[in-house]
Amino acid sequence: MPAPRTPPAEKPGTQARAPRSRIQQRNRELILDAALEVFSTHGFRGATLDQIAAQAGLSKPNLLYYFDSKDTVHRALLTRLLDSWLDPLRKLDPMGEPQAEILSYMRRKLDMSRAYPRESRLFANEILQGAPRIEAFISNDLRALVDEKAQVIAGWAGAGRIAPVDPHHLIFSIWALTQHYADFAAQIGMIRGEGHDPFSGAGDFLDHLYARLLAP
Amino acid sequence: MPAPRTPPAEKPGTQARAPRSRIQQRNRELILDAALEVFSTHGFRGATLDQIAAQAGLSKPNLLYYFDSKDTVHRALLTRLLDSWLDPLRKLDPMGEPQAEILSYMRRKLDMSRAYPRESRLFANEILQGAPRIEAFISNDLRALVDEKAQVIAGWAGAGRIAPVDPHHLIFSIWALTQHYADFAAQIGMIRGEGHDPFSGAGDFLDHLYARLLAP
DNA sequence: AAGCTTCTTGACTGAATGGTCAAAGTTGAT
DNA sequence: ATCAACTTTGACCATTCAGTCAAGAAGCTT
Numbered sequence: 001m002p003a004p005r006t007p008p009a010e011k012p013g014t015q016a017r018a019p020r021s022r023i024q025q026r027n028r029e030l031i032l033d034a035a036l037e038v039f040s041t042h043g044f045r046g047a048t049l050d051q052i053a054a055q056a057g058l059s060k061p062n063l064l065y066y067f068d069s070k071d072t073v074h075r076a077l078l079t080r081l082l083d084s085w086l087d088p089l090r091k092l093d094p095m096g097e098p099q100a101e102i103l104s105y106m107r108r109k110l111d112m113s114r115a116y117p118r119e120s121r122l123f124a125n126e127i128l129q130g131a132p133r134i135e136a137f138i139s140n141d142l143r144a145l146v147d148e149k150a151q152v153i154a155g156w157a158g159a160g161r162i163a164p165v166d167p168h169h170l171i172f173s174i175w176a177l178t179q180h181y182a183d184f185a186a187q188i189g190m191i192r193g194e195g196h197d198p199f200s201g202a203g204d205f206l207d208h209l210y211a212r213l214l215a216p
Numbered sequence: 217m218p219a220p221r222t223p224p225a226e227k228p229g230t231q232a233r234a235p236r237s238r239i240q241q242r243n244r245e246l247i248l249d250a251a252l253e254v255f256s257t258h259g260f261r262g263a264t265l266d267q268i269a270a271q272a273g274l275s276k277p278n279l280l281y282y283f284d285s286k287d288t289v290h291r292a293l294l295t296r297l298l299d300s301w302l303d304p305l306r307k308l309d310p311m312g313e314p315q316a317e318i319l320s321y322m323r324r325k326l327d328m329s330r331a332y333p334r335e336s337r338l339f340a341n342e343i344l345q346g347a348p349r350i351e352a353f354i355s356n357d358l359r360a361l362v363d364e365k366a367q368v369i370a371g372w373a374g375a376g377r378i379a380p381v382d383p384h385h386l387i388f389s390i391w392a393l394t395q396h397y398a399d400f401a402a403q404i405g406m407i408r409g410e411g412h413d414p415f416s417g418a419g420d421f422l423d424h425l426y427a428r429l430l431a432p
Numbered sequence: 433a434a435g436c437t438t439c440t441t442g443a444c445t446g447a448a449t450g451g452t453c454a455a456a457g458t459t460g461a462t
Numbered sequence: 463a464t465c466a467a468c469t470t471t472g473a474c475c476a477t478t479c480a481g482t483c484a485a486g487a488a489g490c491t492t
Binding site (some may be wrong): 040041042043044045046047121124125127128129130131135138139142143146163165166168169170172173175176177179180181183184186187188190191192201202204205208209212213 | 256257258259260261262263337340341343344345346347351354355358359362363379381382384385386388389391392393395396397399400402403404406407408417418420421424425428429
């Protein structure tokens, strides 16, 4: 009797789990990539499984073999995204040089927008819909982190190490500016000319902007 | 023989037209308002006519009596929006005092976001989807206006009346910052506490930000 | 090569969706 | 009050959509 390849063998696709075979690994990846493409442009309700399956090059039943439902796919994408969403702000070091720390944070956010524009749009879509699926994340994890770092920044401002500034609005402004280049890339592209990289010049502009804002 | 109330009497709802009766006026308004609510949170494909009709307090066939199709409703909303979308930038006066002009432009944009957050989200949704329905508007009208005003700003910078700055990025930054408070209101609300007005403090912060950026 | 497991798919289902239609109800000018 | 025009709606249709299922194809391990 041949040993089963996978010991307990629950039905696959039920939860996020480590992929077992090379085929699972590949197809899950294909699906998530396709789903990211579709969800990030059409939102949850506007996306269809047929569309995602087609984009992934799989049949719809095959897609549903790997993920239980449309919702499961979407949740997998969000989970994966949120895991890394807090990183840039987490790295803001209370012991570092204030202006450099804030500029670096902005740069990390901008780099993420440039490297993962679809993830940025997925997030934007979710917020536009009122953040129904990530309310807990925002109200708890994100809020706590923001409040913590806002205090750090307020401390810097109070000590005169940067110009006085509302820390929450400072953080919001970084979010707004860095996400804009990903979320509104279509608009920027049409205005600057299609061939143009939407992000070109953005880094320099934002460096300059925040240097001016924060100089004591 | 009673004179017909409406002279040529084509089928109603075929095109945007001046409403004829009080009932038409009221119901068209109800529908557009409901549709704005739904389209702005779920996007075009994610919105349903049933949802819009319910929100408007009408039956679906009744809704379709006033607008030929889902697409027609959406188009009516966009048309109405785009008509006023360019106004704030148009008002930027080449003859005015540079810094005050730019700050006023930012203020007008911010005021529009505060007064019409749903319109802002409708626009954001459209851009996220790749701007399929407003490509012509952006590539032609908006682009031309932006280029024109960018030249004005470049002139001001060249003359040393404001600090040197990339005019396109300056404009993009104003869009990003002002729209963020409307489009990401859900997120801001969850972070600052639900009772909090997302826009509170934004005006002062942005005034300060741009004053610092532009001071020669 | 055998035999079990993992993958894949065509055919299907019930619900939702955009849209139609004819008939019924309402309105307002005469 | 009348009558034509305007408005509303219940019933309906074709299509799309999320999700199921059973049977077949491909992969592994021995």
